[in-house]
Structures are given as structure tokens and as C-alpha cells.
Amino acid sequence: MFNVGDSVVYPYHGAGTIKDMEEKDILGEKLIYYVVYFPLNHVTLMLPENRIKESGLRKIIESNQLEEVANALKTSEVPEKKEAARPYSKENETLLKSGCILDAASVIANLTSKQGERNNGLHMEDRKNLDRAKQFIISELVLVNEMSEEEAMSFIEENAHGA
Incomplete structure (x- = not known):
């Protein structure tokens, strides 16, 4: 399935590397971790x-x-109907928990678009989700293309409209 040294993504935590595989005896059952x-x-x-x-x-x-x-990152699907002060935090959290980089990019696109439409910026939950989505993508880009964190952030900002 996976090997030591593989670069992987875990939902909500972002990208990382498998450092080891350990066998543990838990209640008499041997499990590989x-x-x-x-x-x-x-x-x-x-x-x-x-x-x-x-x-x-x-x-x-x-x-x-x-x-x-x-x-x-460029495609925003913000609902047409404007609901006063309704953050989309639940939908965004669900997308972030999927572990899919395209879902995280969608969160960035949606929130960046929403941020541009609002005079007073994003709600606190939306800001947190925007930051989480950026960190999630940065963690993967750093491993995919051997980018620095700064280069990964530039990639996001260059591609997200209005970021």
C-alpha cells in the first residue's frame, strides 16, 4: 500500500512523509502502524x-x-443568492476534511471571491478556513514540486483571483 519514504496527504493535516512502519501489540493483536x-x-x-x-x-x-x-484556484462557485452575514464555514470544513487538494483549492477560490465582495472582510470562521486551505495546499506543493513555502504561497496567490 504505502512504503517508508512515501509522501502522503492526510485529510485536515496536509502532506507529510511516512517515516517508519512499526508493529505494535495491542490487546494481544499485532497491528502495523x-x-x-x-x-x-x-x-x-x-x-x-x-x-x-x-x-x-x-x-x-x-x-x-x-x-x-x-x-x-481560479474557479469560484459562490452561491448567487446573497445571504446576509452567513458564513459558508460548514461547507468549507466539509471540503477541507475530504483531503482532496482540489476541494481545498475550491475553498480558497470561494472565500477569495467572497472576500472581494465584502467591505469588512471575511467572518472569523471563513478566515480560519481560508488559512487552513492555504496551509493544506502549501504542505502538498512543497513535496510535489520541491517548492519552498514562499513559492507555494506565491503559486496560490498568482492563481486565486484577487488573492
Whole structure:
């Protein structure tokens, strides 16, 4: 499935690297755990091999998919109906939890568009989701194309309209 050294993405945590595989004896049952390190937020997780599929862990995108990410950053699907002061935080949180880079790019596109329409900026939850989405994408771009964090942020800003 995965090997030590693979670059992977875990929903809501972003991209990291499998540092080790450990066998643990839990209540008499031997389980293999992937030890994944996420450098952007300095977190290490141990994920049991038998729960990887449902966890959403996936390999990082290929560099030839960057154009698709750039397009997703440009495409905003903000609802036409203007609802006064209604943050889209639940929808955005659901997209961020999917672990899909295109969903994170969609959150950035939507919130960037919304930010441009509002005189007083985004609601606090929307700002948090925008930051989470950016960090999520940055963590993956750093591993995909060996970009620096600054280059990854520039990629996002250049492609997200009005960012």
C-alpha cells in the first residue's frame, strides 16, 4: 500500500512523509502502524494499516496535476443568492476534511471571491478556513514540486483571483 519514504496527504493535516512502519501489540493483536510526519505543523501521527482506506490517506498529487490545481484556484462557485452575514464555514470544513487538494483549492477560490465582495472582510470562521486551505495546499506543493513555502504561497496567490 504505502512504503517508508512515501509522501502522503492526510485529510485536515496536509502532506507529510511516512517515516517508519512499526508493529505494535495491542490487546494481544499485532497491528502495523504507519508513522507519518507532517513538517508544516510539526505533528507525527501513527495510523493503523487496517484503517488506512477509511482514513483518507493518499499519495500526493503528481506534478503534472498542478495545472488542475491552478484552475481550481481560479474557479469560484459562490452561491448567487446573497445571504446576509452567513458564513459558508460548514461547507468549507466539509471540503477541507475530504483531503482532496482540489476541494481545498475550491475553498480558497470561494472565500477569495467572497472576500472581494465584502467591505469588512471575511467572518472569523471563513478566515480560519481560508488559512487552513492555504496551509493544506502549501504542505502538498512543497513535496510535489520541491517548492519552498514562499513559492507555494506565491503559486496560490498568482492563481486565486484577487488573492
